[in-house]
Amino acid sequence: MTLQQAAPSSDTNARFRSVVHRMSGIILPDGKVSMVEQRLRRRVLETGQKGTDEYLQALMAGRLGAAEMDKAIDLITTNTTSFFRENAHFEYLSEVLLPRLLADSDLATPRLKLWSAACSEGAEAFTLAMVLAEAQRGGLSFDWAVLGTDISRSMVEKAQAGIYAADQVSTINPGLHDRYIMVPINNEDGGQVRIVPELRHKVRFLQMNLIDPTYPVDHDIDVIFIRNVLIYFNAEDRAQVVRRLQSHLRPGGYLVVGHSEGMSVKSEGLERVRPTIFRKI
Ligand SMILES: C[S@@+](CC[C@H](N)C(=O)[O-])C[C@H]1O[C@@H](n2cnc3c(N)ncnc32)[C@H](O)[C@@H]1O
Known part of the structure; x- marks a missing residue:
């Protein structure tokens, strides 16, 4: 043939x-x-x-x-992604959401759970990890864990390795690059770099299809990033996925969608706090 x-x-x-x-x-x-x-x-x-x-x-x-x-x-699938993509979300997380979430907690050392749903090869999940680690360095006292999920097994495996081409990490500012990216010892790996173990150990990845009726994920997540994937779904699937994700947020938790996706999100029980950021009531 x-x-x-x-x-x-x-x-x-x-x-x-x-x-x-x-x-x-x-x-x-x-x-x-x-x-x-x-x-x-x-x-x-x-x-x-x-x-x-x-x-x-x-x-x-x-x-x-x-x-x-x-x-x-x-x-x-289309797996385009990058570190600090749509950086306004990470700034808002660091400046507004994190202090608010920590103030909400009555634990001496709050434990925050963040989820990058449709994480592709992991840049979004590791960006979240860097923002959290930086907040700790800045003096905030809390523990954290990040979950990344994607339908693509090869993307999830890549994310689990935490290895990227040197030019993929060029969107990370030099200070963070120095702290969180391991410089290769030699050039045999063709200019690849790796996320430091301190972050890799706190970020878990698993393969998961957002269209499945249930997700094997905790129901007390503080912040879910679901960016640049809802655009590929029809209105009915989009609404269902948002409803399911919402059920995995704790009350007061936040859902963050891509900048082109905000208008398409309407769900009872979610209030819009920014055009692309929603809070579970
Ligand atoms: C364009 S990337 C977005 C990655 C990241 N969220 C970002 O904004 O940079 C879209 C990702 O959604 C994933 N995806 C598509 N359909 C999916 C589904 N039904 N369940 C889970 N992930 C899906 C793709 O494999 C791809 O990695």
Whole structure:
């Protein structure tokens, strides 16, 4: 079979979109269907399926195994991320939310739990960790833990390693870079750097699909970052995901969405404190 022979019909396209939606919640815009389909074409060939339809049917029936599902997810998702992305959120966390959350607690040493849901390769979760570690250095007394989750197993594994290309950490300011990024001992690793163990030990990552009906996560999270992923979902899934995430926040906890996502979040029990920041009532 050649790549040409596997070209999809419009029915296949519709089924394709529907399967992608069931797998991940992602709504592929018309302009992206053929691009993603093209990416999957190699998987069709390598798994010995007759065409895209057969591949998707076998995939959804579990006949191709979990590892193949992971590969398909990686070809469908967009994993763009960076350290201190949309930095206004991290400034607000450090200047407003952290002092407020700590003041709310009646424990001598409060323990804050933060969650980067859809964390990609971990830059958002480690940025949260740096902000928390800096607040401790600044004299605030508390303990903390960060959780990062993503549907992509390969992204979660990358996050767990905490290893990045040197140019990926260029958005971290020099002071924080000195404290939290380990400089490579030699150049054999092609200019890769690693997050210091002090942060890595406090940030846990697990694979999790936001479309699943339940999440294996505590229900007393203080702050959830769910940024730049709701845009890929339809209104119904978006509302459901927000409701589920909300149920994992403790009362008084905060939900932070991406700057292009604020207007689409409306949920009873969440009050808007900033265009993209919500507080659980
Ligand atoms: C554009 S990245 C955003 C990463 C990070 N939150 C940020 O703002 O930099 C979107 C991430 O959402 C993940 N994703 C897409 N659908 C998902 C789902 N159903 N459940 C969990 N993660 C999902 C993708 O794998 C990808 O890593």
